[in-house]
């Protein structure tokens with residue numbers, strides 16, 4: 216087991232906590248704090264109801280193990296007495312009680328008593344106090360969780376608690392009164408509240424260790440003791456009767472002599488968390504004032520304790536207890552229990568253990584709500600995902616150090632989204648920077664159109680004029696923007712690139728112009744915009760055709776005034792920035808259709824450079840191929856000497872629609888795939904091989920005689936068929952040969968003859 220952190224009987228294994236906050240949500244006294252990302256029990260608020268143990272799917276909450284301490288007691292010289300709690304027949308129902316006695320004796324206990332005897336000891340005290348008719352309601356104190364609830368959270372009801380010990384403490388005191396203080400008592404039940412109870416000063420010393428039924432089972436297992444196979448041994452205490460039904464609903468009334476058909480408001484009995492909390496709240500508020508209230512926190516009474524071993528329903532457990540009542544159980548009381556002790560005291564006191572946490576002021580709550588992006592009532596979703604019923608309760612818990620702002624799911628999701636967007640932006644910038652580092656700003660191309668572009672860059676570069684770069688995707692718009700910046704007098708200052716398509720309208724506005732803290736959801740601090748970051752340099756607005764009319768108006772204002780206004784601020788800031796914009800959209804159509812402002816268009820369209828698509832500069836293809844080959848080799852740290860003639864020729868057979876990045880990517884892929892220092896046809900996508908073959912076929916048909924033409928066509932048909940079979944068998948040569956109905960070796964030979972690489976067809980079926 217990983218490190219449980221013990222501060223009380225329930226501990227947390229921090230490593231297992233997955234931050235679902237089920238324990239925070241379900242803890243009736245909000246005794247769970249989230250510290251450094253793990254939900255832990257705050258002992259001084261905990262009432263030991265065990266709810267957190269039940270709801271934690273990761274078993275991150277564990278009960279303090281009493282096995283070690285019990286083993287230590289058993290190894291000592293003193294006699295050790297085991298007491299089986301009143302609910303045991305509902306948990307060990309398939310074992311004869313007398314066999315359980317033998318099993319416990321095998322473990323090393325000297326005597327085994329029934330906890331029921333404790334009930335019968337306290338019953339007369341309860342009867343007397345209840346019949347006294349006090350002028351305030353009496354609240355039962357036999358459930359340790361209820362005592363803790365009152366001591367830690369409702370101290371105004373301390374005086375109402377019946378000042379009598381629980382059956383567990385009563386029998387502990389009884390045993391010690393008869394056997395001497397040195398005797399040790401181990402109490403076994405499904406109640407983990409008992410583990411808390413024994414540490415309380417006013418009952419200390421009665422019980423030396425509290426085991427749960429699960430722990431007892433583990434001890435039996437470790438010793439290979441199977442109670443079913445054992446002989447029967449009688450209990451050593453005094454025979455019991457009425458106390459046997461104490462653990463179920465109605466049991467205490469029966470024992471305390473209260474007869475109530477449910478209609479007498481003077482006597483109230485409840486079991487279960489919800490009813491217990493309700494009745495305590497009503498009593499604390501003075502809404503009800505019965506004569507006696509019997510409260511037990513667990514569902515169904517003591518048979519519903521969290522330290523249980525089986526999953527029977529409360530009803531079937533109730534039945535088992537009722538049947539046990541009538542069962543004849545063997546007793547052979549030890550002689551020391553037959554004499555009445557003189558000093559058996561069953562009274563106890565209660566203490567105020569409330570730790571008042573400071574309540575935050577309204578301002579402090581608002582501040583915390585703002586931190587989690589709640590600026591008005593609509594923002595307070597009260598979704599409960601943090602474990603608190605309302606956002607305000609969560610804010611109070613944050614103030615009191617019990618909770619963390621990150622527990623708010625909508626806030627955390629927003630933060631993540633913001634971080635993702637900002638990381639994407641950073642990644643984009645870093646990638647572009649990397650690309651620049653490798654690509655430089657060299658614009659390659661000896662064709663007339665590229666030369667024309669270079670000439671324009673040279674002319675406009677050194678001027679302050681705004682430039683609009685137009686062209687299809689991947690035709691070098693950004694490259695051109697960099698070249699203009701480098702040819703300008705601002706080359707030493709930053710060039711800031713903004714991809715207008717990746718950001719939402721409001722984010723783009725704040726990215727460009729910055730924002731003030733609190734100006735919108737997520738603006739947790741002041742932020743400088745990209746315009747300020749580009750001060751003295753150039754800002755490149757890529758895909759300007761994608762910005763909304765609102766931002767177009769803002770941009771126009773900046774271009775006209777040279778001033779920016781951060782979102783949420785009423786002050787303007789002067790910026791000296793040159794604007795270069797790019798688009799692959801027909802902005803004129805945008806003006807006609809109303810999605811692009813005409814005035815902005817004319818403001819940015821002072822000087823336009825239109826980039827030709829690759830198909831219009833095929834004269835520069837080989838030059839670009841060499842350039843990209845060098846870049847890729849450098850980037851991938853590979854030595855590539857050349858691209859062979861077949862591959863080079865195949866590249867010219869493609870129609871290259873427009874995007875230069877397509878060529879660049881194909882070359883980079885080939886460099887990755889190349890096993891040696893040469894790029895061959897096999898390293899190009901399959902289509903290039905086919906194009907080359909078609910092209911060569913056409914050329915051959917023109918240049919050769921009939922016989923050669925026939926051979927060429929036959930070869931082409933053979934190649935097409937081989938490719939067909941390879942495709943059908945996803946590149947698996949044996950399967951392709953089978954499909955073609957020829958031997959595998961022959962298929963291989965044909966592939967070799969046709970220079971076809973079977974690997975290229977893998978998974979391309």
Ligand SMILES: Nc1ncnc2c1ncn2[C@@H]1O[C@H](COP(=O)(O)OP(=O)(O)OP(=O)(O)O)[C@@H](O)[C@H]1O
Pocket residue numbers: 650654657658659660665686687688689690691692693694695757799842875876879
């Ligand atoms: N003439 C050229 N010489 C060298 N490299 C070029 C040339 N044109 C484009 N490239 C390269 O092609 C790739 C795409 O260019 P760039 O990113 O500038 O195009 P773009 O038009 O801005 O693309 P998009 O429309 O997708 O934003 C880059 O790696 C760039 O270096």
